[in-house]
Amino acid sequence: MPAPAAKIIHTEAVGLAPCYNEAERGLSRAIRSLGRAFAALITQKRRLRRMRERAVTxxxxxxxxxxxxxxxxxxxxxxxxxxxxxxxxxxxxxxxxxxxxxxxxxxxxxxxxxxxxxxxxxxxxxxxxxxxxxxxxxRVRFLKIQRRMFRDPARELNRSEYLQLVKTAKAAHRERIGLLMETICSTGIRVSEVRYITVESARQGRARVLLKGKVREILIPSRLQDKLLAYARRTGRTEGPIFCTCRGRQLTRQQIWAEMKGLCSRAGVSAAKVFPHNLRHRATRSAA
CATH class of the missing domain: 1.10.150.130 (Tyrosine recombinase, N-terminal domain)
Structure with a gap:
């Protein structure tokens, strides 16, 4: 006698249940794998964004x-x-x-x-x-440099060479750079402090320098005072910085360096010896 239809359907459903369960588990694994891939993609995108933000702009x-x-x-x-x-x-x-x-x-x-x-x-x-x-x-480590016990004679600017540079500047009608070299050598002032050599400080015989949160006074010798004030009168300056461009702007480090180098060939002095810091060394040696 044939089996009832309901019983046949139930039997088939029971037989297919393991297949359905396996397919469901496979689908769940696929969804989880897809989720992990998507999360990895988001992480990579964020990492790339952070890397772009680490470029120097x-x-x-x-x-x-x-x-x-x-x-x-x-x-x-x-x-x-x-x-x-x-x-x-x-x-x-x-x-x-x-x-x-x-x-x-x-x-x-x-x-x-x-x-x-x-x-x-x-x-x-x-x-x-x-x-x-x-x-x-x-951050990068600095190079280790062994301290020199003695200065390189090839870069030493002696007194006669210094005087020859000043003389050459005057002969070439470049009074500003000549007087500036005298000022650096006489006072030991830094190039960044040249703007503090003003008409007012020349009258007082001392310049008050405020730099890097520190205050120090630079004494101006009397002979240099007279030269600075005379130069200020000839250039029509009654106040403010003495060493300026024609338009009244502050001289830059590059301008001072270039003007000094421009005197070397005429003065017969090696260009390797002529730079502002070397003039400060002359001031130190003169004081000693």
């Missing part, structure tokens, strides 16, 4: 400049730091910063045969940016 550099200004760094220091940081950003070509790329920058500077002190100054600028951005794990 012009906005970051400008913000770093404002930070240095708040820290009362000198205009010359700020300009150099920003120039060095922009050089690194240009070398990176928009790529994200990594510890490897930061070390690679140091290797690049070594291969370009920069002087060790120059490399360390450029690394100081870059490390300062990383510190400001909170990227401390990207």
């Amino acid at each position: 012009e906005a970051m550099i400008q913000a770093y400049g404002r930070y240095l200004d708040r820290e009362e760094r000198s205009p010359g220091t700020i300009a150099k730091y920003l120039r060095d940081v922009r050089a690194f950003a240009s070398w990176q070509q928009g790529a994200p910063v990594t510890p490897e790329s930061a070390k690679g920058w140091k290797e690049h500077l070594l291969q370009a045969q920069y002087a060790p002190t120059t490399i360390n100054s450029m690394l100081a600028a870059l490390n300062g940016l990383f510190r400001y951005l909170g990227w401390n794990h990207y």
Whole structure:
């Protein structure tokens, strides 16, 4: 006698149940696998976004400049730091910063045969940016430089060479740079402090320098006072900085350096000896 239809359907359903369960489990595994893949994709996207955010941008550099200004760094220091940081950003070509790329920058500077002190100054600028951005794990170690016990005679500017430079400046009607060299050599003032040599300070015989949160007084010898005031009268300056451009702007480090170098060939003095800091050494030796 044939089995009832309901019983046949029930039997078939019971037989297919394991297949349904297996398919459901397979579908669940596929959904979970898809979820993990999607989560990995989101994580990778976030990682790439963070990497793009770690590229040095012009906005970051400008913000770093404002930070240095708040820290009362000198205009010359700020300009150099920003120039060095922009050089690194240009070398990176928009790529994200990594510890490897930061070390690679140091290797690049070594291969370009920069002087060790120059490399360390450029690394100081870059490390300062990383510190400001909170990227401390990207900071690069400085080169170790053995301290010299004696100055290199090839870079020593003696008194006769200094006097020849001043004489050449006067003969070439370049009174400003000649008097500026005399001022640096007589007072030991830094290039970044030249703006403090004013008509008022020349009258008082002392200049008050405020730099990097420190105040110090620089004495101006009486003979130099007379020369500075005479030069101020000839150039029509009655107040403010004595050493300025024709338009009354402050002389930059680069302008002073270039004008000094321009005297070397005429004076017969090696250009390797002529730079502002060497004149400060002359002041120290004269004082000693």
